[in-house]
Amino acid sequence: MIRNWYQKLCANIEQAVVGKHEEVKAVVATLLSGGHVLLEDVPGTGKTTLARALAKSLGLEFRRVQFTPDLLPSDLTGVYIYLNGAFEFRPGPLFAGLLLADELNRATPKTQSALLEAMQEGQVTLEGQTHPLPRPFLVIATQNPIEQEGTYRLPEAQLDRFTARIKLGYPAEEDERVMLRRMRQKSPLEELEPVTDAAEVLQAQRLVRQVRVDATLEDYLLAIVAATRQAEGVVLGASPRAALALERFAQALAALEGRDYLIPDDIKTAALPVLAHRLILSYEARLEGQSAEGVLANIVQRIPVPVES
Known part of the structure; x- marks a missing residue:
């Protein structure tokens, strides 16, 4: 629908x-x-x-x-x-x-x-x-x-x-x-x-909340969020509100693709627009030419993607 x-x-x-x-x-x-x-x-x-x-x-x-x-x-x-x-x-x-x-x-x-x-x-x-x-x-x-x-x-x-x-x-x-x-x-x-x-629109918003999120994908999403808080050069990582926004945005992407379940690519696609503006880099990291987008790309690349058993 x-x-x-x-x-x-x-x-x-x-x-x-x-x-x-x-x-x-x-x-x-x-x-x-x-x-x-x-x-x-x-x-x-x-x-x-x-x-x-x-x-x-x-x-x-x-x-x-x-x-x-x-x-x-x-x-x-x-x-x-x-x-x-x-x-x-x-x-x-x-x-x-x-x-x-x-x-x-x-x-x-x-x-x-x-x-x-x-x-x-x-x-x-x-x-x-x-x-x-x-x-x-x-x-x-x-x-x-x-x-x-x-x-x-x-x-x-x-x-x-x-x-x-x-x-x-x-x-x-x-x-x-x-x-x-x-x-x-x-x-x-x-x-x-x-x-x-x-x-x-309101009906579509209700349907998005019903998109299924497997426990392994919950772990994957939380691992990305936790990694932003521990990454070198990051002073402020993603908040719990950011984790919730990441899940809901990924659910919306899945629904727009006609699925009622989440896949890892939904989370990977959502990570940049949802998390990058929330990361605050240290002065030293910015001086070295690092960016929030680059740090986030490295995190997403490094976190193992869950596979279907």
């Missing part, structure tokens, strides 16, 4: 986003795992287009917020206003099915932290009142890894809330040629229609 649903969704998104099949798959897997996405790449690579195409294809309300140093937490969460003798809550852009937090690292830490409760609990608390967010709820945040002037580095607690970090990269020459031809008259985004709805 999920595979057919995903193929229909992916075909619709790829009318506007050309040549990024694996990246689209990773974003959809994050959605089905109940998490949130950090898109990290240089400007102009299609981050906003991907977010808008996904929202349109899912039939979700889409809101985009440009994060700047003067943005306040209330600009996201909403405010209470006094009207007709009573205080009335006016919800902010967080109350949408898909929120694009553009250039998240340009906002102050106080404003960045306004996302924490929303991302973790699916709710906003103001003046002692709790307001549930729509379901499904997906945050796609972007940041530019090149230009760091005037930015505030995302703290570890914030990074750990993102299930996956995905880099789009530049398209292949032929894909870019296709993009030019499609965009010559008008943007394909204008013609995108929903191919599913919130109810089907």
Whole structure:
């Protein structure tokens, strides 16, 4: 069921986003795992287009917020206003099915932290009142890894809330040629229609939780997570939240492939987008040119893969 649903969704998104099949798959897997996405790449690579195409294809309300140093937490969460003798809550852009937090690292830490409760609990608390967010709820945040002037580095607690970090990269020459031809008259985004709805997304999320995880694969997953905490040059390894995110993301990948059981390749594929942004390397390791992605690749290569008995 999920595979057919995903193929229909992916075909619709790829009318506007050309040549990024694996990246689209990773974003959809994050959605089905109940998490949130950090898109990290240089400007102009299609981050906003991907977010808008996904929202349109899912039939979700889409809101985009440009994060700047003067943005306040209330600009996201909403405010209470006094009207007709009573205080009335006016919800902010967080109350949408898909929120694009553009250039998240340009906002102050106080404003960045306004996302924490929303991302973790699916709710906003103001003046002692709790307001549930729509379901499904997906945050796609972007940041530019090149230009760091005037930015505030995302703290570890914030990074750990993102299930996956995905880099789009530049398209292949032929894909870019296709993009030019499609965009010559008008943007394909204008013609995108929903191919599913919130109810089907929630049903798919429930089915993902039912993907079977063998005990040997549990051991394999936990061995990878434990190795990140012991690896040379790593100051901070993957958290227990990261282990849970890794399993759920891998379950989503299995479901998108039409399987109701996990295989080692699902975990290996999930490891990089789910764990790399959570690893903090020592100053010496970074000075030597090491990267979190390289450390993680060595760990995955070194951990023995379980085989069927």
